[in-house]
Amino acid sequence: MSGARTIYDKIWDDHLVNKSEDGASLLYIDRHLIHEVTSPQAFEGLRVTNRKVRCPEKTLAVVDHNVPTTDRKNGIADEESRIQVEALAKNCKEFGIEYFNELDVRQGIVHVIGPEQGFTLPGTTIMCGDSHTSTHGAFGALAMGIGTSEVEHILATQTLIQKKAKNFRINVGGTPPKGVTAKDIILSIIGEIGTGGGTGSVIEYAGKAISDLTMEGRMTVCNMSIEGGARAGLIGPDEKTFAYMKDKPRSPKGDDFDKAIVYWNSLNTDKEAYFDREIYLDAASLPPVVTWGTSPEDVVSINGEVPDPELMDESKRQTKKNALEYMGLEPGTKIKDINLDIVFIGSCTNGRIEDLRQVAKVVEGHHVNENLNAMIVPGSGLVKEQAISEGLDKIFMAAGFEWREPGCSMCLAMNPDKLLPGQRCASTSNRNFEGRQGFRGRTHLVSPAMAAAAAIAGHFVDVREFTK
């Protein structure tokens, strides 16, 4: 390969096992994460065809989607959930894969534990049967969500058949105003490009506002690449990345670490590299945002109002009208006038330690509004431990939040944490789809700081005014 290349091009080239004429190439997969929901049929497939797992040590398994977030000592009450969790344990044992069960302190949401364990490394290919695998792109890894057939394909061959995607760069310049976070940046991007905007592309996020983010903030941004339709999101690795990697349980040690850094540094996009598409955003002009509809692209400023579908493009009108009906909202309603029943803080988008610190900062000395319930679900057991060691748990509980065990929880409500029909929730997760957080539940996506402020006020407020 010659000529200027993007980081995506470089990782791609370094993982080609072979390239076939029609453009579908065989890509080597360095790291594979699995969880209980999208893996059982893959193992079943292996059994039926009498195939083995090629490299069991390159796969790491964890339970996250189904686990209850209350005390787990007595097992999982829901029978179907329990069967799924047990199936994962059994499959891992049978095929020799390392597995963090629900009582392991390292257990947590698959996209939180990968980086935490140093399993996620810059310059690697990382796959998981879960669309938010894009999270790991924050480390300069090529990380993609796949289906169960592909999970099986990786287990059997440690490769994937892939077609190269397009290069799409999103430059976010400037410094965001106080109170505007990584979550507001990515929601604003999705509002701009739409949920299909990144289809067929790998997005590289660049610019001052991106490099200024912490690793946690970068993960939040890359996490929601899939909400913009992209195959993956990537951020070039830098000193912050290396500092985060150092001393993680599975990151390279000693001499290897130094060698790795040389390689990781070489991955960054060349100056003259070609992008199929490029857009620019100024972080300084962004407000804290809230979603009003049932698609992550339905984004509006906290100081705005619910838009009128009649004024939208014809191709969108009916869908957006349905969305408003589902959400129980009228055009013209001020976002700040929307009252809430539930506040959910957690998920692979915003369940990391930095997110919890932001929440603690807002809620310290206040109390959750009497008209709502608010819940904080740490992204992993280690995040929980860290929060406790910083005394955040005391702040949360004193403010009236429920402080739970780690897992996906109300992000998708496969466990007992669900919205009831008609309940309205401010959520730090990533999807506001119909029924996502519970049948007929209504979801507004926001940043952790905005969710925290809303929990205290009982309705949406501009966190910038709230913290004054």
Next chain:
Amino acid sequence: MEKFKNFTAVAAPLKEINIDTDKIIPKQYLKTIQRTGLGKGLFSEMRYNDDGTDNKNFVLNQDKYKNSKILVTGDNFGCGSSREHAPWALLDYGIKVVISTSFADIFYGNCFKNGMLPIVLDDKEVSLLMEETERGANATLGIDLENQEITTSDGNIINFKIDNFLKHCLLNGLDDIALTLEKDKDIGNYETEIKNIRPWV
């Protein structure tokens, strides 16, 4: 995997855009450890009333679309979660072809792994087929993968594009994993090479 064969069937219109995989198969059906039996959960939140009876307003519950094997739908179909349960549910219900102006990448790929054919057409062509479907059971569509053609009941032909490799796999019912395992030596060579140049991986 079964070979994809030409067929003619009723097509149902689903006019919304951005139909996500949570809508295609809600999470309460994801607790299964099998691939089959998901058809009952297909579009369940739109398809059933609160008491579990059929919602007569939902397109697939209307008599004229009862035997649909084809879905004609709006932009960005299959966005959201990577769950392969979405194509499994469609297939279990009997839908073998979905036609739209665009699909989310993961869903698109997942269809092929299960012998399903997602077809991308331009705005005009999809609108035309949407109109056709309004005629219900009187407007069947013929799907010919070999020649990449859709034939309307009036005999109009619309051509569609598809990647050659994917087409080949569908037509021959090929199993990706078996194909890749033939390249076992290449994979082994790659692994040896990497051990030397990136030992930390």
